[in-house]
Amino acid sequence: MNIYNIKSTNIPAFFDQLIQSGKVVIAPVLKKSGKVFFEQVQSYNQVATDYIQTAFSAKSVVFPKVEVLFSFNKTEEGIEITDSINNIPETVVWGLRPCDGSAFNYMTEFFLKENPDAYYAARKEKTTLIAISCAKADDGCFCTSVDLSPGSTLGSDILLTMMGEDVYAEVMTEKGKSSIDNSASLFTVSEEKSKDAFLANIDVKFSMEEIKERIKTAYDSAEWKNESMGCFGCGACAFSCPTCTCFDIQDEGTQNKGLRLRCWDACGFGLFTKHNSGHNPRTNQTERRRQRLMHKFKYSVENLGIVSCVGCGRCIRVCPAHLNIFENILSVTK
Ligand code: SF4
């Protein structure tokens, strides 16, 4: 790790140099609704700086909502196949929170550990993640319960921590170093400093070690029913989640021309597990809600050694039925 300091007044210049380098820069933008969304920007003036968390994560940069995998065109000479994996631009995601940085760490394990996904790999390779530590939090935030913190560097290429007139820059990767080197005149090498005084205070709501142990026997808990009764199966929790990776593959077109695409799906949808035979192994919302939570806290630990909930709180803020994932987990593991 390399550590630098940059004056807070020089942050706009650093940001604008990222844009001038020709990269696509995705950053948080405040919308009329009062919510903050990631979108492509052209200048630092567009960037939201006073927000706790974006409504959606930035996962679509590496795992788009709808992604054409390839298209085909049948001609007299034969079949032409165009692979969409080319032409992926160099991209910077600016201002993601440390929980979202660690979500990229999970997604990379999920997509690349076994049977590497070439589409994810190509996009991740071209993406630089510049995260900003959290100076404030709300009731939905619980990163400290899932072994993370408002200053975690896990998964990010650079983590910036605002320290008054100075910004402390922890550079974790070569990609991050390259971004700093392109704006070298704005940075000075720094000694290691404690970030604690500049980070949000987030209560620990449960012990992750205890939950990991107790969830091993939680599958048959009677509490699943109570904890899922309000769920509509709308999928908002999954679509806003930085670590939900369910997808569907569909073919569209005619005999002569068409494409194969992949789009987000959600294990909370009634059709997600429905077989062609009509049989559906998860017949109700309780079984679907249990699957989502067991995957986050048990199955991904067994498969990848990672809890796949980063405590960002989006699913709590967005749920129309006011379901709360950490309350649910505490209830089914008590
Ligand atoms: S957002 Fe709430 S209601 Fe919608 S699927 Fe998720 S838990 Fe169910």
Ligand code: SF4
């Ligand atoms: S499950 Fe909820 S709190 Fe956990 S990472 Fe996903 S959206 Fe965030």
